[in-house]
Ligand code: HEM
């Protein structure tokens with residue numbers, strides 16, 4: 001056996017000693033990095049569990065803990081949000097921070113942990129940011145208007161399998177905001193593209209298709225997100241591997257909606273005309 | 275629509291203006307480059323081509339108006355995009371990691387500004403003929419004027435560098451146009467990126483061949 005025994009914990013598991021640079025910020029301040037050393041981190045711990053260990057250490061030392069967002073810890077809720085060594089959700093593509101395990105880091109490594117950085121996501125405290133701009137975008141059109149009551153017969157609305165698959169792929173977006181954080185323009189186009197596609201390609205989404213597209217893009221712009229310049233960073237950092245296809249289709253749907261709006265029927269003949 | 279939708283046009287609207295105006299400019303550079311290659315056919319060929327252009331002022335001015343409008347629209351949206359995007363990023367992370375954004379995509383505003391500087395110089399040089407020609411009058415003798423212009427190494431090198439930056443700009447821009455107009459997907463992305471890079475090099479090498487030929491003495 002290789003001599004790695006001094007890095008094993010009482011369960012015989014490999015552990016890491018880490019140097020952490022973590023962002024500290026309270027409301028109304030500009031914030032700064034704080035350096036901490038953390039030993040005996042099991043490689044099987046998730047990144048959030050490592051942060052829990054750091055906070056426990058801080059409590060024992062009588063210091064303030066680091067605030068960070070989390071909820072499901074199984075990669076489905078979209079709450080966890082940390083930029084780890086410059087990468088939203090860390091170095092492993094296609095996973096959320098909560099599903100990132102410490103075995104992806106080296107012993108003695110220095111890890112920089114920052115919040116999502118974007119004008120539209122102001123820092124609440126430390127690593128927690130306010131992502132309600134996403135909620136506003138959803139409120140603007142991320143729904144279909146139907147009379148809820150007894151469910152209709154499933155086969156009333158036929159949806160070809162490829163269409164259902166495409167809608168499901170788009171619906172995989174968990175609204176975490178890593179696309180915005182990774183984008184050098186602070187653009188939310190991957191998120192908005194995913195949400196618009198998910199509904200715009202299904203029969204149930206058709207009645208509100210144009211209204212939805214225009215309203216969600218307008219809300220996105222008003223929230224202070226940047227403009228897409230096709231870097232592609234969002235796709236490379238999205239924990240659900242949503243592709244730029246949704247942005248291309250969003251662009252197409254937006255163009256379509258603007259043209260339809262421009263040439264929409266004016267109804268009755270104008271006074272004086274015939 | 276907001277009260278001031280003209281000062282703050284929709285994000286995708288700006289992108290569409292940028293893409294369409296860029297497409298006009300990209301089409302223009304292909305035509306311009308092809309015409310310039312007549313330099314290799316000799317003085318008579320290019321001088322006759324220039325005389326033909328000047329004999330059709332309607333067509334010439336029609337093209338000029340479209341180009342001026344496209345350039346203004348392209349620069350206007352480019353400036354808006356760049357400023358808004360800087361603000362939206364809020365400084366960005368302290369550690370910057372890039373997974374796939376290409377060099378050309380990250381340098382669009384810079385390559386654009388160099389191209390603009392080049393454009394101003396180029397117009398003063400060969401259209402208004404007020405700089406770098408030593409006060410000589412060439413009239414309809416375009417061939418002689420170009421040879422005189424590129425016989426100065428500093429001028430020729432500036433043209434060559436600018437065209438390499440144009441290649442960089444186009445290699446992101448052309449593929450970007452398809453994305454912006456909604457005509458791209460995972461399957462076509464790689465192919466369109468290759469087409470864009472090839473187009474950029476085609477344009478750049480076509481233009482560069484002329485100052486290079488003058489510098490090397492192949493055209494005199
Ligand atoms: C006059 C100086 C110029 C400036 C300041 C400029 C600046 C820019 C900027 C900032 C972008 C946005 C980057 C992006 O969205 O990816 C862009 C895109 C583009 N530019 Fe230019 N540019 C200039 C000249 C040109 C010229 C001469 C051409 C054509 C040969 C051109 C073709 C394009 C194309 C095709 C795009 C892509 C549009 C899109 O994103 O869909 N540009 N330019």
Ligand code: SF4
Nearest residue numbers: 173174176177179238
């Ligand atoms: S598109 Fe991906 S990165 Fe963006 S919010 Fe959805 S899941 Fe997160």
Ligand code: FES
Nearest residue numbers: 073077078080098
């Ligand atoms: S905590 Fe729910 S996705 Fe990470």
